[in-house]
Amino acid sequence: MNDTIGPYSFEEFVKVVESFHGFQSPGVILGGVMVDYALEEMANGALVDAICETPACLPDAVQLLTPCTLGNGWLKVINLGLFALSLYEKRAGEGVRVFVDAEKLSNFREIWKWLFKLVPKSEQDQAALIAEIGQAGRSVLGMRHIQVKQQYLKKRSRGAISRCRTCGEPYPEMDGPVCRACQGGSPYV
Amino acid sequence: MNDTIGPYSFEEFVKVVESFHGFQSPGVILGGVMVDYALEEMANGALVDAICETPACLPDAVQLLTPCTLGNGWLKVINLGLFALSLYEKRAGEGVRVFVDAEKLSNFREIWKWLFKLVPKSEQDQAALIAEIGQAGRSVLGMRHIQVKQQYLKKRSRGAISRCRTCGEPYPEMDGPVCRACQGGSPYV
Numbered sequence: 150m151n152d153t154i155g156p157y158s159f160e161e162f163v164k165v166v167e168s169f170h171g172f173q174s175p176g177v178i179l180g181g182v183m184v185d186y187a188l189e190e191m192a193n194g195a196l197v198d199a200i201c202e203t204p205a206c207l208p209d210a211v212q213l214l215t216p217c218t219l220g221n222g223w224l225k226v227i228n229l230g231l232f233a234l235s236l237y238e239k240r241a242g243e244g245v246r247v248f249v250d251a252e253k254l255s256n257f258r259e260i261w262k263w264l265f266k267l268v269p270k271s272e273q274d275q276a277a278l279i280a281e282i283g284q285a286g287r288s289v290l291g292m293r294h295i296q297v298k299q300q301y302l303k304k305r306s307r308g309a310i311s312r313c314r315t316c317g318e319p320y321p322e323m324d325g326p327v328c329r330a331c332q333g334g335s336p337y338v
Numbered sequence: 339m340n341d342t343i344g345p346y347s348f349e350e351f352v353k354v355v356e357s358f359h360g361f362q363s364p365g366v367i368l369g370g371v372m373v374d375y376a377l378e379e380m381a382n383g384a385l386v387d388a389i390c391e392t393p394a395c396l397p398d399a400v401q402l403l404t405p406c407t408l409g410n411g412w413l414k415v416i417n418l419g420l421f422a423l424s425l426y427e428k429r430a431g432e433g434v435r436v437f438v439d440a441e442k443l444s445n446f447r448e449i450w451k452w453l454f455k456l457v458p459k460s461e462q463d464q465a466a467l468i469a470e471i472g473q474a475g476r477s478v479l480g481m482r483h484i485q486v487k488q489q490y491l492k493k494r495s496r497g498a499i500s501r502c503r504t505c506g507e508p509y510p511e512m513d514g515p516v517c518r519a520c521q522g523g524s525p526y527v
Contacts, residue, residue, distance in 0.1 A: 209409030220398030338485040
């Protein structure tokens, strides 16, 4: 059993999560255990990119414990609805995928109930759940080696930038004669 | 002119960006000026959600300066290819959109060249660009009030969770009889 999460003790990491994520999220805390495991499996000094298979919680664990962030493009979210993540060497695409192994949860009822949403959030015993995540550590996780498909390794370039003829804002020319917002994609009324 | 970015001096924020984002990214630094402006325009104490109109750089400025993160769901990326972001009251959807106003860049050649990608990244004078962002502050920004469309205000629920019949991992039942990865969506070979 490994008692640390990246450079932090378990208790320290819970506080780091609260500061960044806004509350002591069980998903980000368990995600931290997962990222810590994946980092240890990767060759030391490898330049890693990350994939989160859900937008919920896990991206924050990756952003707190690796150099990968949403804004620098080294973290991708591919929403498969799975509580799993992978780290991989960014050019070759070789790496590891870490997931919660449902077969290993029989002694961890709080984690089971939370993962399968068997109790409403308001009735969940958060403190017991977080304590159980700390006790469980990596024992509830599975890990396998993966090779990321070529199409996910390419860096997208946005190409040349022009001013949109309609709104005047800088936008990627490849999007068409006007920007995507002026094409109807704006989220605002 | 406002010399601070959230709780930081400009110089402190450059260091915070380097620590989180991995390098002194001009986009995240300018994004910080934008978030700081938007925060000031929002009513004090409002519970804000955020939209970034590009996945590049801006999400990290939002995550560093607001409670909104990718993992807690309070930050959305709607990729319109525009260097703009909005903060809005999370229930009513009223808020502000901040963008770089190309009309205001005539005295800021480094920002202009960077925004329109007129020089290759390797030839860019990063120090001069960052200094110019510090000098420019909010003077190169535009701001307008916005109302976010209703469809973006709803909280998505993933519904009930089952074990996938094929891989055995917990997944949202609403995705079908097997999880999206087993339906062919996996990014791994």
